[in-house]
Amino acid sequence: MPFLQSLMDEYDLFAPAQLAEGVSVYKKIDQTEEVDLSISNAQKPAKEIFFPQSETMFRYEKAGKESRITSTEEIKRNRILLGARPCDIQAFSLIDHVFAGKEYTDTYYVNKRKATTIIGMGCDHPLSTCFCSSLNGGPFQREGSDLFLIDLGESYLVELLTEKGMAFQKNKFFEEANEKEISLAKGVEGKAAEKIKAAIPVEGIEKRLDQMMESPYWDRVQEKCLGCRVCTYLCPTCHCFDIMDEARTNKGRRVRNWDSCLSSLYSQETSGHNPRPTNRERTRQRLMHKFNYFPKNFDRIACVGCGRCTLYCPAHFDIRQTIKEIQEGGDK
Amino acid sequence: MEQTHKAIQDSIREKAKELLSSKKVDVIVGFGEGTLPLRATPIFIRSQEEADRLIWNSYCENNLATYLYKLSQFKVGLVVKGCDARSVIALSREKRFKHDQLYLIGVPCQRMVDRRKVKKAVKGEILRVGEQGDEITVEGEDFKKVLKRDDFLYPSCQVCIHRTPAKADVLVGNPAEESPLVEVHPDVKDFEKMSPEERWRYFEKEAGRCIRCYACREACPMCYCTECFVDSSNPKWIDKGLSPSDVDFYHIVRAYHQSGRCSGCGACERACPMEIKLTYLTQKLNQDVKELFGFETGVDPDASPPLSTYDIEDRQEFIK
Numbered sequence: 001m002p003f004l005q006s007l008m009d010e011y012d013l014f015a016p017a018q019l020a021e022g023v024s025v026y027k028k029i030d031q032t033e034e035v036d037l038s039i040s041n042a043q044k045p046a047k048e049i050f051f052p053q054s055e056t057m058f059r060y061e062k063a064g065k066e067s068r069i070t071s072t073e074e075i076k077r078n079r080i081l082l083g084a085r086p087c088d089i090q091a092f093s094l095i096d097h098v099f100a101g102k103e104y105t106d107t108y109y110v111n112k113r114k115a116t117t118i119i120g121m122g123c124d125h126p127l128s129t130c131f132c133s134s135l136n137g138g139p140f141q142r143e144g145s146d147l148f149l150i151d152l153g154e155s156y157l158v159e160l161l162t163e164k165g166m167a168f169q170k171n172k173f174f175e176e177a178n179e180k181e182i183s184l185a186k187g188v189e190g191k192a193a194e195k196i197k198a199a200i201p202v203e204g205i206e207k208r209l210d211q212m213m214e215s216p217y218w219d220r221v222q223e224k225c226l227g228c229r230v231c232t233y234l235c236p237t238c239h240c241f242d243i244m245d246e247a248r249t250n251k252g253r254r255v256r257n258w259d260s261c262l263s264s265l266y267s268q269e270t271s272g273h274n275p276r277p278t279n280r281e282r283t284r285q286r287l288m289h290k291f292n293y294f295p296k297n298f299d300r301i302a303c304v305g306c307g308r309c310t311l312y313c314p315a316h317f318d319i320r321q322t323i324k325e326i327q328e329g330g331d332k
Numbered sequence: 333m334e335q336t337h338k339a340i341q342d343s344i345r346e347k348a349k350e351l352l353s354s355k356k357v358d359v360i361v362g363f364g365e366g367t368l369p370l371r372a373t374p375i376f377i378r379s380q381e382e383a384d385r386l387i388w389n390s391y392c393e394n395n396l397a398t399y400l401y402k403l404s405q406f407k408v409g410l411v412v413k414g415c416d417a418r419s420v421i422a423l424s425r426e427k428r429f430k431h432d433q434l435y436l437i438g439v440p441c442q443r444m445v446d447r448r449k450v451k452k453a454v455k456g457e458i459l460r461v462g463e464q465g466d467e468i469t470v471e472g473e474d475f476k477k478v479l480k481r482d483d484f485l486y487p488s489c490q491v492c493i494h495r496t497p498a499k500a501d502v503l504v505g506n507p508a509e510e511s512p513l514v515e516v517h518p519d520v521k522d523f524e525k526m527s528p529e530e531r532w533r534y535f536e537k538e539a540g541r542c543i544r545c546y547a548c549r550e551a552c553p554m555c556y557c558t559e560c561f562v563d564s565s566n567p568k569w570i571d572k573g574l575s576p577s578d579v580d581f582y583h584i585v586r587a588y589h590q591s592g593r594c595s596g597c598g599a600c601e602r603a604c605p606m607e608i609k610l611t612y613l614t615q616k617l618n619q620d621v622k623e624l625f626g627f628e629t630g631v632d633p634d635a636s637p638p639l640s641t642y643d644i645e646d647r648q649e650f651i652k
Contacts, residue, residue: 019541022452023607043605044543053543054573127457129368224374226398228547230605246571257572260545265563279402314547314603315394316366316373 003173004032007080011117014049015082016042026084037083037151040125041306045236046088047095049081050112053233053258057108057243061251073107079116085123087130087306089144090137091236092118097298098239117164120145124188126195129307131320134200137304139192150185157185200320201327202291202301208326209292213284217330221287221322222279224315229260231309231317232286237302240266261285287322333390333442333481334463336505340439341388343504344411347437348383351409357435361399362411363392369461369470370447374399386411390445390463393486395419395599397553400429408434413441414508415488415597417497418630419553422593425637428556438500440508443489448607450484453477482513488598488611491517499633519612520619535613536576539583541606544574548610549586551603554593561585587613592621592639595629 007013008029017034018024024042026049029035044053059070092113099109123130123139132138142148146165150157157177160166168174177185212218232238242259246252259266262283267276276282294302303319310318348360364375364385372391376399377383396410397419412420417438423429445468451458456472463469468479495508516524523531546562549555561569562582571578587610594614601610621627624647625638 020607022448023541054575125457128459220376223376223402224399226547226550226603228550228603229545230547230603233543233545234605242572244572246573255571255573257574263546263563310368312605314551314599314605316368316371318367318373321367 001032004029004035004082006171006173007082008032010078011080012077013080013082014046014116026081035082037121037149040123040127041085041087041308043234043308043312045091045234045306045308046081046084047091047236047239049079049116050092050109051095051099051239051241055108055256057254057256059251059253063250073111075111075115077115079112080119081116082119083121083149084118084145085306086120086137086139086141086143086145087123087132087304088236089118089120090132090135090141090304091306093144094237094294094298094300094302094304095239097300101298117146117167118144119147119149122148122150122185122189122192124151124192126192127307127311128198129310129320130196131198131200131305131307133193133196133305134198134202135301135303135305139196140189150188152181152184152188155181157181198320200305200323202303202323205291205301205323205326206295208329209288212326212330213288215330217325218280218284220330222283225262225279225283225317226315227262227264227279227282228314229258229262230312230314231319232260232262233258234308234312236304236306236308237290242266261289287326291323291326333465336442337388337390337463340505341386344386344388344437344439345383347502347504348377348386348409349380351435352377352380352383356407357409358406359403360386360409360411360437361396361403362386362437363388363394363396366391369458370445370450388439390442390468390481391447392439393444393447393599393602395551395553395595395597397423398551398599400434400553401556404429404433406433409437410434411437411439412497412500413439413444413597414492414494414497415441415595416553417500418494418595418628419597421499421630421633422595422637423553423556424633426593426640436497436500436502438497438503440497440503440505441489441492441495442508443485443492443495443513445481445484446486450479453479453484485513486598486602487518488596488601488615490514491615492596494628494631498631517611517615517619519609520616523612523616535583536580538608538610539580540576541608542574542579542583543606544572544579544582545605547603547605548600548608551599552590553599554590554595555586583610583613587617590614591617592625592627592637593629594618 013029014026015029015035016024016039017027018036024039025044026046056072061068099106126139146162148159240259241256243256245254268274290302351357360377363372365387366373370391374394395416397416454477458470458472460471466481468481470477490513493510493512570581596615596618598611627638
């Protein structure tokens with residue numbers, strides 16, 4: 001706790017916290033007691049820290065003939081993201097392609113990303129729905145973390161991985177780890193890796209989907225989908241948004257909110273025409289974007305195998321099964 | 333329980349085969365095996381050969397009537413519990429489908445098991461689950477626990493007094509005994525004890541977790557508006573962010589829009605990934621409608637839903 005307090009003295013701290021029994025999110029911490037690192041994966045992924053569900057882009061006000069615009073771009077205080085799991089961290093590297101890639105720079109995302117030191121955490125209790133290792137990840141993957149924590153029970157083994165991480169080298173709460181602790185950490189890591197049994201065959205899925213645009217398979221896939229937004233909002237790699245003005249007489253703000261390709265409104269045009277008129281086109285879009293369009297654009301699959309879509313879908317849609325079926329050629 | 337389930341499952345399969353082979357229906361909407369313990373999943377069966385994929389167990393928690401709008405072109409055989417059948421009757425009152433379009437396979441319900449409550453009763457991930465008599469056995473990597481089934485039922489199932497589907501075309505199983513396990517919905521009971529200020533705080537705390545995924549809306553058969561008020565952009569009734577006023581507004585309107593229409597199935601609450609309590613509102617409204625107008629959704633197919641009918645003799649004492 002004193003360590004957390006010391007972080008909060010210097011940074012804005014973001015970490016997993018329970019909102020209700022068994023329901024957690026990554027949020028800005030006001031009291032150190034809120035932090036709950038025992039949660040293996042929060043419902044809402046850590047993407048929220050860089051890409052909030054609802055974000056003010058600027059404020060505006062008109063007084064007489066004068067109009068004033070207030071920017072909300074600047075991040076005034078450095079940030080720490082504590083306790084994010086490797087799957088969520090790997091997802092940042094995917095969203096980076098979109099928000100901080102060659103073509104576009106999204107100031108809002110990039111400013112937060114730059115101001116943040118990521119303290120990742122080894123995932124010692126992966127669930128049976130986890131398949132990160134099939135997607136170039138792993139429960140103890142360090143890539144993307146500045147510091148990395150491994151839970152040893154009584155203490156954490158801390159690894160300093162980047163320049164941002166090295167800033168903690170002289171932190172008064174850290175002690176040099178001894179060999180016993182290092183080997184204990186290795187044990188925890190090995191055990192977690194063994195736990196991820198699900199090997200999901202993603203190899204070649206992009207090419208497979210090239211042939212499936214008009215496949216009757218999508219008719220089957222869409223059947224039980226309710227058309228809600230759970231899988232997209234809880235997905236650490238989904239990154240679509242919609243921009244709206246929230247205006248009241250002489251002042252207002254421009255806001256961007258998460259949006260979802262599973263909503264009919266998402267693709268509806270002003271004329272009323274909808275190029276994705278039914279659930280068939282929308283569920284296909286979700287899967288195509290992850291496993292075909294994104295790989296085409298960035299050479300990476302836009303899924304990190306966190307399992308949230310499978311765990312929280314009200315109709316129990318299992319993406320692992322869908323991947324397997326696609327690889328078997330859909331319904332033929 | 334496992335024998336009851338097995339017998340029901342066999343009858344569902346048999347009936348499905350018969351309906352499909354005689355072409356009485358084009359598709360059977362029922363439940364199939366989930367890929368995780370404590371889960372079943374909606375399935376759509378179109379041929380006799382596939383009918384053995386239909387299952388029945390304690391986790392058939394979805395209200396399948398919600399899929400009817402997508403299947404308006406087909407003759408549908410729908411597997412329904414008591415609550416689902418009442419939604420169908422309510423939908424029929426609202427002229428949502430043609431009568432000869434639907435064949436109801438009614439399952440006298442044994443009340444559904446609350447998977448989240450079960451998960452919270454153990455530490456660690458549940459990898460296997462079984463049912464013997466009135467007990468549920470859950471197993472994980474390093475634990476095995478036996479739970480009393482009655483202690484792990486959904487709140488809406490605990491109060492249910494319409495377990496046997498009314499007006500089903502066929503009943504697969506013996507009619508269930510229609511007495512509630514508890515008299516008042518446990519969450520409604522707590523809510524009623526609160527002062528108005530406490531109620532508001534409770535409501536705000538629950539709604540405060542909302543991520544506006546609209547799973548509650550989509551899971552509900554009665555939420556079928558072509559354009560939901562939250563999605564309308566002209567006029568714009570509500571902003572789309574997470575401001576409490578917008579989120580609260582959505583939840584209040586959703587609940588009110590259900591009064592006299594909600595069958596109390598609880599599908600909305602089960603669908604919510606953030607585990608927001610929702611049925612304390614709808615169930616409280618159901619109770620009020622029952623007390624004030626003597627009406628229960630989908631029980632009497634000929635009774636007029638009080639909030640969508642006008643009568644010159646209507647009581648008006650609530651208009652001040």
